[in-house]
Amino acid sequence: MLIVQLSDSHLSADPARRYRDVDADTRLASMLARVARYQPDLVVVSGDVSDDGSTASYQRAAASFEALGCPWVWMPGNHDHPATMTEVRALEPVIHSNGWQILLLNTWIEGEEGGRLGEAQLVRLEAQLAGDESPALIVLHHPPVSVDTAWMNEIGLEDRETFWKILGRYDHVQAVLCGHIHHEMTCLHQGVPVMSVPAIAAQFVPDRPDFAVDACAPGGFRLIRLSIDDTQRPRLSTRVEYVPV
Template sequence: MLIVQLSDSHLGADPAQRYRGVDVQARMNLILACVGDYRPDLIIVSGDVSDDGSIESYQRAAEQLDALGCRWVWLPGNHDHPVTMADVRPLETVVYFGGWQILLLNSWIEGEEGGRLGADQLAHLEAQLAGDTTPALIVLHHPPVSVEAAWMNEIGLEDRDAFWAGPGRFDHVQAVLCGHIHHERTCLHNGVPVMSVPAIAAQFAPDSPEFAVDDRAPGGFRLIRLSFEALQQPCLSTRVEYVATDR
């Protein structure tokens, strides 16, 4: 099973709107054309679909994703408006696909850049994982780990310690996917791969102590292949595909 992770398109109500100098609709068009060449089984959009929370931006994104002819799901980021999003396409929380469970979390906090899962959602997630040992992939917008950029950690996931103390301790969690940091990053936390993906929109400098945009970095997406090896052991392989685009 092939999954594509997309994130952080920051579309506006106006298709001509730019995000930090980037023509985001043009980038979306190019990247989705490349995604379509892979014929994925499932597309996951890990938040900040919109920059202004407008219904026009969600409708446009949904039309383009529908045109790829495969199943797709999305979840909200800090720039999104979850109610408007759900009016265009429901926000699913669990997807069963190819012998895996994909758990989609909502780390959105109204009016804030940072994220939080909250006690209720963490309890629900823990109950889901305790009751179903199917290999699991967890997806959320805000990274549940510290990153190199200090300014980004200030707007990361507030309750990441609670996440790892609860749902993050289950052995059948194979990986965690996130967005928000606008560049590719992979690390191991408690033995679990935690992977971010390049933004469709502008990329942020990964090691800058203060906010900075990396003007040279292209947008992209992550390819994730889920399968089973001998004795039905889950297997996950992944790589990032960059799409050269003009600003």
């Protein structure tokens, strides 16, 4: 099974409006043209689909994803408006495919840049992992770990300690994917790979104490191949493909 993770397209109601001095719609079109070459089995969009939470931006994004001709799902980021997203396309909490479970978590907090899962969703996460021992891939917008950018750590996942306490009780979690940080990152936390993906729109400069945008940096998407081998062991391989500006 081949999954493509996309994130942070930051579209607006007006297609001509630029996001941090880049043409978000043009970048999305270029990204999806490259994605289409791989004929993925599933596309997962990990938040900040819209920059203004407008119906028009979600309709345009949904039409673009639909044109890929494969199943796709999205989840909200801090710039999104979940209720408006849902009017265009439902938010799905879990997908089962090829012996895997893919858990799609909502970290949106109204009016805030940081994220939170909240008690009810954490209870559901534990119940899902306890009740289904198939290998799990977890996707959320906000990174559940410290990253290499100090200001970004202030707007990460608030309740990550509880999140990791839950994951620590279940060894069938194979990886965690996130967006939000607008560049590629990979680390291990409690033995679980945590990976971000470059933004579709503008990239942020890592390793800086203050906010900065690299307008020349390419966007990208993550390819994730999931399988179960002959010994019934889960296999996950992944890489990021960059798409020149």
